[in-house]
Amino acid sequence: MTFTVVAEKKGPSDKRRRIIDAAVSVFSRQGFYTSTVADVAQEADVADGTIYLYFKNKDDLLISIFEECMDIFIESAEEELTKGKDAVEKLRMFIALHLKLVQKNRELAQVIQIELRQSSKFMKEYANEKFFGYLAILEKILSGGIKSGHFSPSADPVILKRAIFGAIDEMALEWVLMKRKRYTMEEAADQLSRLFVEGLEVAK
Amino acid sequence: MTFTVVAEKKGPSDKRRRIIDAAVSVFSRQGFYTSTVADVAQEADVADGTIYLYFKNKDDLLISIFEECMDIFIESAEEELTKGKDAVEKLRMFIALHLKLVQKNRELAQVIQIELRQSSKFMKEYANEKFFGYLAILEKILSGGIKSGHFSPSADPVILKRAIFGAIDEMALEWVLMKRKRYTMEEAADQLSRLFVEGLEVAK
Amino acid sequence: MTFTVVAEKKGPSDKRRRIIDAAVSVFSRQGFYTSTVADVAQEADVADGTIYLYFKNKDDLLISIFEECMDIFIESAEEELTKGKDAVEKLRMFIALHLKLVQKNRELAQVIQIELRQSSKFMKEYANEKFFGYLAILEKILSGGIKSGHFSPSADPVILKRAIFGAIDEMALEWVLMKRKRYTMEEAADQLSRLFVEGLEVAK
Amino acid sequence: MTFTVVAEKKGPSDKRRRIIDAAVSVFSRQGFYTSTVADVAQEADVADGTIYLYFKNKDDLLISIFEECMDIFIESAEEELTKGKDAVEKLRMFIALHLKLVQKNRELAQVIQIELRQSSKFMKEYANEKFFGYLAILEKILSGGIKSGHFSPSADPVILKRAIFGAIDEMALEWVLMKRKRYTMEEAADQLSRLFVEGLEVAK
């Protein structure tokens, strides 16, 4: 995710990078609808029209931010997860990775958590492609765990991948919005892992 | 939640009701930013200016929808939950109630799930008051369960109330957006309840 | 002019008076275009619609203020001026009377000096009737003075009545707008009288 | 004043000129409040939004007209007046110049005489800067005349500059509004000059 990594793609599309970085910064500061294309152009030190050489329109700019972010998350998640011994460990790692990245890139996380949802287009039509890649990883962990006997066969991966994402995402959202942090992302990751793996019940 | 209940308030503020209902319908169909005040006025069979006799502005209209909705949810949740024997049952009932109401009022749920978040103002500044009432109920269930020995003392209600809300909310969102329903809200409620209560792990 | 006098007309049209007084107060405070009919109604402690029982529209309200004011000025001027011995004295009295009244009724003067002119209708079409009555008095003084040999026969009353009015009016305007008064209306009246009667030139 | 002069500034800000000229024409025809920004844009053969590239808002457009006008008047007055031998002649020239310019630019004069005053903002807050430059010239003539012994030492330049302006201005206003001219600006200038210099009184 870390855009620093991406930044190294440099070279030919130096401008594209500058625009994306500027957009993240501007959108997180002012909000998507309140930001103008001119604001982003200025922050990127680029002419208004230049933005349209790299992005179809303002919405596309927002979505591109999401896409790059997702690509990197998925890539690093798939790489990381091979290190997990079993489904339980993999799930823990997945949760921790998501929350760690949020913590590392607050501005970016804020744009994705809040501003991205302001694009109806995104919410209704787009969400799918990259996002499904994210969900697919979760689903694989779940169904893998069921097959291997670690997870209960009555668990429905199709439903639960979404529920688990929702829980992680909400943690991230609260953390991004909180001014005084009442808990760390590590604590959140720990609580979530335990909740999903062991459940709330005490004696079984 | 069911706005029908509120509708009976009739009489003096017949117009206010008509406007709110129209707004729910229009916003869910076209999206908040894409809808014009004039659209809502037409649907409510009211003059444009009339809307401003009952609401401060377009944003206020959106927020009012949320507030009425929350008031009713909280009220009916608190009433309902007294019937639950223990924390486990109460949690199950809470989840079921939330999802049932979503199923009953799709249009309204859609506005709250999607459109409401398009109001930055709402997301950043407002969210709190009514929403915290919702979360408070969840927290009470959790901490009650811990005290009564039903839930693990290592569970942190402050963190988990949010996680559980996120999971429920995501279920609702997916269901609202899905065209061909792949699961019912009952199934979702069941999966969630089991996830939270028993966890994923098989043998303990 | 002094509206206190008019106020005693009371009786049948108590409301009309209250509305006019409120309008003077509101317009002078907020300006004509910035004031709403509702503002005036509230200040008059009357319903919005009531204003339309006494005045054709917002413009009419403004013009009515002017008319009442003019009626009273003309009336008292004509009465007063009979006391003047010759044209010179009459001119002095006229100037003094005008400026004295401005000083006495600042709010009212401000409305007439500034706000009234914001009604294009007034400036272009209306101005005439009552205003011509005002000018007629001046003209009579001037032509009387010429006939009686006090004023130069080369003076053109048609032109000069207007010029003299302009000078007086500008004094009044400046005085109304000045925060720290740099001169009194008496001084202004004195300077104007001397200017018009003796001219600037020193030795003749 | 003569906007023709300014028009030659052409080149880079061709649009700005076209907009100002259009505004003068439209405002004088329809009045400031009755004219829409779209009207001006159409007359200038420019897009609505273009106006906002050159002027902050509708009010700013009006004020800019005044400013340009004043700049040119002051400039040409200061140049012209050096030719005057004494204060008496200078005063005559000043009056004549003002009225001549009004006659030459009726539309423009009308906007400044009538429409400008419809901007409360202008009347209350702005009026000062440029207008004071105008008054300063008059004051210099008056105090110069007193010093040189041409004008009576009892004349107060601070008061009279304003009175004289008022008289000239009123002449201009009447002339602009008159449909059938009853006198020429030359006659008016002559009458005013004599009034101010010699006074009305016949024998002294």
Place this chain on the structure above:
DNA sequence: TATGAATGAGTGTTCATTCAT
């Protein structure tokens, strides 16, 4: 590639006026 001046469609909001009660 890059620019940035120009465009013009689009909309929330105000408020003078009306009219049923």
Place this chain on the structure above:
DNA sequence: AATGAATGAACACTCATTCAT
């Protein structure tokens, strides 16, 4: 006479997008 809820026309201003240079 009085009310004040309802009306709906009217408009300044913004800003995503284009395109001639």
